[in-house]
Amino acid sequence: MHLRNTETSFGLVSQLLHWLIAALVLWQFVLAQLAGNASLFERLVLLGRHKSVGMTILMLAVVRLLWKLVNPRPVILPGLPRYHRALARLSHGLMYALIFALPLTGWLMSSALNTPVSYFGFFTWPDLVEPQQELGDLLALVHAYLFMLLAGTIAVHASAALFHHFVVKDSVLRGMLPGMNR
Amino acid sequence: MRVCVALVLLLPATVFGQPENDLPWQVHDDSSLEFVAVQQGAEFTGRFEQFEATIRFDPAAPQLSSLAIAVVTDSVNTYYDDRDEVLRGPDLLNVERWPEATFSSDSVRVDGESRFVAAGDLTIRDRTQPLALPFSFENRDGQTHLSGEITISRLDFGVGQGEWSNTEWVGADVKIRFRLRLESPYPAGERPARQDGEASK
Ligand code: HEM
Ligand code: HEM
Numbered sequence: 434m435h436l437r438n439t440e441t442s443f444g445l446v447s448q449l450l451h452w453l454i455a456a457l458v459l460w461q462f463v464l465a466q467l468a469g470n471a472s473l474f475e476r477l478v479l480l481g482r483h484k485s486v487g488m489t490i491l492m493l494a495v496v497r498l499l500w501k502l503v504n505p506r507p508v509i510l511p512g513l514p515r516y517h518r519a520l521a522r523l524s525h526g527l528m529y530a531l532i533f534a535l536p537l538t539g540w541l542m543s544s545a546l547n548t549p550v551s552y553f554g555f556f557t558w559p560d561l562v563e564p565q566q567e568l569g570d571l572l573a574l575v576h577a578y579l580f581m582l583l584a585g586t587i588a589v590h591a592s593a594a595l596f597h598h599f600v601v602k603d604s605v606l607r608g609m610l611p612g613m614n615r
Numbered sequence: 616m617r618v619c620v621a622l623v624l625l626l627p628a629t630v631f632g633q634p635e636n637d638l639p640w641q642v643h644d645d646s647s648l649e650f651v652a653v654q655q656g657a658e659f660t661g662r663f664e665q666f667e668a669t670i671r672f673d674p675a676a677p678q679l680s681s682l683a684i685a686v687v688t689d690s691v692n693t694y695y696d697d698r699d700e701v702l703r704g705p706d707l708l709n710v711e712r713w714p715e716a717t718f719s720s721d722s723v724r725v726d727g728e729s730r731f732v733a734a735g736d737l738t739i740r741d742r743t744q745p746l747a748l749p750f751s752f753e754n755r756d757g758q759t760h761l762s763g764e765i766t767i768s769r770l771d772f773g774v775g776q777g778e779w780s781n782t783e784w785v786g787a788d789v790k791i792r793f794r795l796r797l798e799s800p801y802p803a804g805e806r807p808a809r810q811d812g813e814a815s816k
Pocket of ligand 2: 451501607609
């Protein structure tokens with residue numbers, strides 16, 4: 434077991450960050466869905482949690498990106514066809530971008546709607562823009578569309594990983610499981 | 616003889632508090648009434664766009680003051696329509712039933728340099744509570760400002776029925792901040808007799 438990545442495999446830190454962020458993204462979706470069908474008060478509570486969890490994802494995304502930059506990048510399984518690898522790289526890049534873009538649009542939206550972002554009640558993140566409802570409403574749409582893009586990408590990404598594991602029976606999925614090498 | 620006239624003029628003021636012809640200050644349009652509340656653990660600022668302040672106040676004779684402020688609850692503005700709707704609704708301000716919130720005081724005392732405290736009643740919804748409202752009265756750059764802030768608990772006034780009485784997600788304390796720009800109702804230089812009399816006492 435190794436903490437850092439090598440040329441051929443993910444280290445424990447990358448693996449844990451991957452699954453932690455994956456779980457929190459799923460939780461974000463659940464909170465947002467519940468908020469959509471809740472009473473106004475429950476919506477306030479659920480979105481309050483959603484905002485704190487979302488800012489956690491933003492911080493983890495920063496850590497993850499920095500960690501990626503100071504680590505070797507494990508090559509995507511060399512045996513795969515080129516367009517497969519290109520697709521994998523594209524979807525990974527997109528997901529990296531979106532785990533920044535979603536929290537940032539959420540934070541911007543909250544600032545514009547004059548609903549500042551508390552971090553679980555411990556402190557308040559600074560507002561990024563002055564209150565302006567039109568911008569906030571627009572950002573809520575952008576936030577929702579970006580999530581659809583993320584959800585679609587994750588669906589392809591996760592299906593590909595499962596396909597590799599159960600059909601191709603190679604070590605792609607194992608490579609991302611904590612403590613395992615591919 | 617002139618002293619006599621002054622005394623006679625003074626009499627009704629001291630006996631009845633406010634003479635009928637004592638004009639209130641004119642309140643300038645750029646006055647503001649803001650509040651700071653806590654939602655989801657974070658502070659946000661809102662304001663009431665419409666309110667009427669009837670202020671009879673002379674810093675030299677604070678004991679003769681009367682302050683009355685009527686706030687149009689429907690004019691609440693937090694720069695977010697969805698939240699404004701909730702605030703107007705039955706569980707919070709219930710603006711349909713209680714279109715006004717009021718503060719009134721007939722008792723002002725000095726509380727330091729340019730500082731005063733108005734003891735009065737604050738009514739929001741159907742609840743009235745005594746309130747000692749501190750304020751400052753200052754002349755700055757040729758303008759007169761009456762301003763201050765005070766923190767109240769919204770639940771003392773029933774602002775937050777049912778699930779909205781929860782204070783983890785909607786803070787109990789609400790800070791109220793007012794800044795009134797006042798203009799004298801009297802032509803420049805002319806002051807009512809009783810105020811001169813009081814001032815020299
Ligand atoms: C990776 C992180 C995030 C994900 C995956 C995510 C996902 C979502 C989703 C799926 C929705 C529902 C959209 C809809 O169908 O209308 C939503 C709504 C919302 N999100 Fe996020 N979000 C994230 C981060 C954040 C952050 C950091 C904030 C604020 C600081 C935030 C604030 C909001 C708000 C206020 C709404 C409700 C928008 C509305 O009023 O329609 N989100 N989010
Ligand atoms: C059940 C869901 C998921 C499965 C099974 C899964 C599986 C995998 C696997 C096996 C890899 C390694 C690919 C390789 O060897 O090159 C990987 C990488 C990656 N996954 Fe996931 N994943 C899932 C969910 C997610 C989610 C929700 C996100 C983002 C929000 C995500 C973002 C990424 C990224 C960015 C990489 C590239 C890591 C890097 O090269 O630094 N994954 N995933």
